[in-house]
Amino acid sequence: MLPYADALKIILSGREPQSTKTVSLNHALGQISAARITGTENIPPFHNSAMDGYAVKSNSVRDATMENPVILCVDGSTMAGDSPSDGGDGAWEIMTGAPVPDAYDAVIRIEDTRILETNDKQRPIKISIMERGFPGKNIRKAGTDFCPGDLLIEKRVEITPHHIMVLAALGQDNIPVTTPPKAAVISTGKELVDEMDRTLLPGQIRNCNAPYLMQSLKSHGIPATNEGTIFDEPEKFEQKVREILSKDVQIILSSGAVSMGRYDFIPDGLRAMGAEILFHKTAIRPGKPILFARFPCGTTYFGLPGNPVASAVGLRFFAYPLIRKLRGMKPENPVQAVLKNDFSKDSLFRFFQKSFCQHDEKGRLVVEILPGQESFKIKPMLAQNCWAVIPEGGLSLKAGTMIDIYPLYPGFAAGGLL
Numbered sequence: 516m517l518p519y520a521d522a523l524k525i526i527l528s529g530r531e532p533q534s535t536k537t538v539s540l541n542h543a544l545g546q547i548s549a550a551r552i553t554g555t556e557n558i559p560p561f562h563n564s565a566m567d568g569y570a571v572k573s574n575s576v577r578d579a580t581m582e583n584p585v586i587l588c589v590d591g592s593t594m595a596g597d598s599p600s601d602g603g604d605g606a607w608e609i610m611t612g613a614p615v616p617d618a619y620d621a622v623i624r625i626e627d628t629r630i631l632e633t634n635d636k637q638r639p640i641k642i643s644i645m646e647r648g649f650p651g652k653n654i655r656k657a658g659t660d661f662c663p664g665d666l667l668i669e670k671r672v673e674i675t676p677h678h679i680m681v682l683a684a685l686g687q688d689n690i691p692v693t694t695p696p697k698a699a700v701i702s703t704g705k706e707l708v709d710e711m712d713r714t715l716l717p718g719q720i721r722n723c724n725a726p727y728l729m730q731s732l733k734s735h736g737i738p739a740t741n742e743g744t745i746f747d748e749p750e751k752f753e754q755k756v757r758e759i760l761s762k763d764v765q766i767i768l769s770s771g772a773v774s775m776g777r778y779d780f781i782p783d784g785l786r787a788m789g790a791e792i793l794f795h796k797t798a799i800r801p802g803k804p805i806l807f808a809r810f811p812c813g814t815t816y817f818g819l820p821g822n823p824v825a826s827a828v829g830l831r832f833f834a835y836p837l838i839r840k841l842r843g844m845k846p847e848n849p850v851q852a853v854l855k856n857d858f859s860k861d862s863l864f865r866f867f868q869k870s871f872c873q874h875d876e877k878g879r880l881v882v883e884i885l886p887g888q889e890s891f892k893i894k895p896m897l898a899q900n901c902w903a904v905i906p907e908g909g910l911s912l913k914a915g916t917m918i919d920i921y922p923l924y925p926g927f928a929a930g931g932l933l
Contacts, residue, residue, distance in 0.1 A: 516798040518907060519865045523836060525793050526807055526815075532843035533694040533765075540682055543674045545736035546692035547842045554665040554685050557658035561599065562615045566653045569628055570607040570619035573648040584643035586631065591616075592638065606642060615654055622653035661685060671843050693843040696765035698739040700728045701755060703771040703781070704821060705746035723893070724770040724819075724826045731830060735925065737838060740764075747772065749780040753788060760788075760814055765841065767814060768834060771821030774804045781818050782806060790816060798864045798907060801825040801890035805833060822890035828867045831902065835925055849904065849919035852882040859911040869895045870903035872920055882920050899923060 535549040564570065571587065579585040590603030595612035602618030609615065609622060627646035630639045661667075667681055668674065674690070682690065707722040708715060715721070725741055732739040742759060745752045752772075759767055772781045773795070782795060790808040795818075797805055802825040806818030815837065819829035839847060852872050860866055872882040882903050887895040904919040905912065912918065 516796055516803075516864075517794050518798050519832070522794055522797045522805075522807070522833070526833060526837050527840055530837060530840050533696060533841050535691055536694050537689050538692055540679060540688045540690060543682070543690045543692065544676065544679060546674050546690070546695070547736075547844055548668045548670055548672050548674060549691040549693045549843060551666065551670050552668040552682070552687065552690070553663075554661045554667055555663050556661070556685055557663065558661035558684055559655050559657055559659065561657050563595075563655050564609045564611055564613050564615055564622045564653060565655050566622055566624040567611050568609060568622050568624040568626075568653065569642060569644070570602065570609045570615050570622050571644065571648055572619055573621040573650050573652065576621070576623065576644050576646075576648040579644045579647050581645045584629070584645045586641065586643050588641055589639045606644070608639060620650045620654070621648035623648055624653060671845055673844070693841075695736050695738065696838060696841045697763055698732050698737050698766040698768060699742050699759045699762075699764045700725055700732075700739055701742045701752075701759075701767065701769040702744040703747065703752065703769060704744070707744050707746075709744055723823055724821070727823070727827065728768055728770070728819075728830060731924065735835075735838070736842075747780070749784050752780060753784050756784070756788060756816075760810060760812060765814060766817070766834065766837070768817045768819060768830065770819045770826045773806045773818040773820060785816060785818075799828070799832075800860075800862065800864050800866050801888075802828040802867070803864070805829050807833070820890070823893050824869070824890040824896070827896075828902075831921070831924070832867060839925070847921070847925060849921050850880065851917050852880040852901075852903075852920045854903075854912055854914055854916045854918050855881045855883040857911070857914050858884055858905060860905060861910070863908055863910070865907045866905035868903040868905060869899045870901050870920065871898055872901045880920075882918065 576585045588605035589608055590605045591600060592608035593600055593613040594610045597613060599614040600616040602616030607616050607619060623644050623646055629643045631643055632641040634640050668678055702722050702725045706718060706720055708719050709722050729739055729741050742755055745755060772779045782792060785792060785808050790810045792808045795806045796803055802820050804820045808816040817834050819826040868884045868888055870882050870884050872880055875881045884903050885895045885898055900923055901920045
């Protein structure tokens with residue numbers, strides 16, 4: 516049976532990132548940068564005060580102390596948002612963020628001064644300074660955060676709120692990004708109930724795969740449509756897929772109807788529509804029956820098994836690597852962790868296991884394979900924060916073995932542990 520690594524090569528072979536586009540800053544979050552973005556301005560753009568206080572010439576207050584304060588006249592005032600001033604000979608009242616007048620090279624915070632005289636508007640006109648000054652004191656110099664040419668975002672990086680803050684500060688509003696692939700989700704099975712408020716009849720189950728797939732794709736910036744449920748009717752399945760193929764959709768994901776049962780009609784239906792089935796079944800658990808096909812138009816098809824965890828594994832470890840490549844992202848790499856508990860399996864397949872990782876008292880990243888690994892059991896996912904990967908070959912692993920783990924979802928780093 517096809518090993519996982521070979522299946523992944525087939526999925527990624529010949530695929531290149533989608534076209535690029537430009538989006539505004541308000542629409543950049545979660546997008547993937549299509550080019551290196553560099554700064555064009557100084558941040559701060561001008562020398563400004565880090566404190567409310569008084570701008571001074573540092574040599575005039577270099578010996579100021581509580582016991583021997585320096586008395587200065589106040590020649591003016593500048594607030595944040597005011598135009599820069601030339602300054603004067605004495606001190607200059609200044610607020611946090613205000614441009615420092617050219618005549619001054621230090622700011623004494625207001626707590627280290629005392630007002631001696633005010634004018635009729637209660638503005639200070641004479642102060643005593645009780646703290647020594649030195650060049651640059653409490654001044655934020657222009658360009659000390661960013662300079663023109665500084666790298667803001669590397670190519671093929673997901674844009675986060677931190678990037679948004681930086682881009683906004685530097686006035687960057689036209690962001691080059693890769694166009695994300697569009698996806699469509701199909702459910703199959705007459706046992707499925709889509710309406711959440713409907714009472715289940717004997718033999719029925721609620722459709723949890725479609726909401727999971729839709730929200731997972733949405734959380735990673737992939738536009739997706741829920742194309743509904745097909746009740747084990749091959750003709751309606753083919754009709755639905757042809758309808759999807761007429762749209763601008765690059766990836767179709769279905770759940771169910773890919774095993775070996777009499778009602779598992781998807782393989783034959785895909786062939787009838789001219790799709791090439793590139794593999795059907797891989798040496799993994801859960802999710803062995805997974806199918807991957809490609810239509811002549813280039814649209815790819817993932818036939819995920821119907822059991823919820825098998826469907827989740829198919830999305831996480833088969834569809835997501837392709838999505839990353841189409842978005843221009845770098846391949847994902849696992850993290851190594853110490854296996855907490857002995858593990859045994861009943862086949863030589865690769866296993867993707869619901870797991871929980873945390874740092875132990877020695878600071879090691881330790882992973883526990885959770886009970887309830889059956890592919891129909893979703894309750895363990897409430898305790899899960901990662902996937903443990905048990906490689907092909909061998910039927911058992913001892914506690915203390917180093918194994919690969921992946922975040923539960925790409926970009927969801929197990930509560931900051933990975």
